[in-house]
Amino acid sequence: MKSLKNLSLLIVSLVLFCSFSIKDSPSYVGKWKGKDKGDIGYLTLTKDGYALFEFDGQIMGGKSFTRDGTEASMHYEVEKKENYYHIDFIVKKVEDKETLGTLEGIFKMNSESQMVLALGFDGSARPTNFETDQITLNKID
Template sequence: MKFSKRFSLLLSALLLFCSFSFIGADKSYVGKWKGKDKGDIGFLTLTKHNYATFEFDGEIMGGKSYNHQGITAALKYRVNTKKSPATIDFIIWDKKKAIEVGRLRGIFKMSSNLQMQMAINFSGSNHRPKDFSIDSITFLRESE
């Protein structure tokens, strides 16, 4: 009887610990971010549903539905926080044909909950930046 109570208590504590460790795990990057790239102020929004939106000079690219070179597209993102630095892919998805039509590869690191550094390859090649030495942008959190 004592063993089953102890086992039950241990199992409950383990489940509780695991559930708290997964709440919000690796999601500190979700939110609206403000960055400066070559003197221009821009915004990046990463939603909890894995949609991304870029906004520069009042122009918005991305989100659940937008016009991308004449097609109705969505801009999604995928992260891997198990790598160091963490990787991020911005995936342009043709909504009508349900196929990927483009991908931007990048890396990021969270300096704090309010600051994120990111480097993205905008050339369209399969190359992912290895570090933050070229064309990296520091983003400051605007909102969650």
């Protein structure tokens, strides 16, 4: 009887332990490197929802940066679609969280270490495909 009780306790413990697994970060979280028209740039998507763009040594985004003399932050939101993701890069004032601008895009994961990103620049609508204005990014961190 005692061994049956111990076995039951062990099984219950294993079930509880396995049901509380640690959630890994999505594969798109990390630092990405891409080349566009000969220029190398970086995109970092953090676990806590911040985004940073880096071109020619200049960094835009993250928890705090200056945009047109205003302290701002840039975060991102991702929505899973059937074969790709929607991504929005949202710039807000740090002071009062007023939205200063949004850059809409789509991306797909070719693998855990390669992403194709298409963005709607200059206030244009979110791209609907990867045929134009797309860049292939490789994960470096």
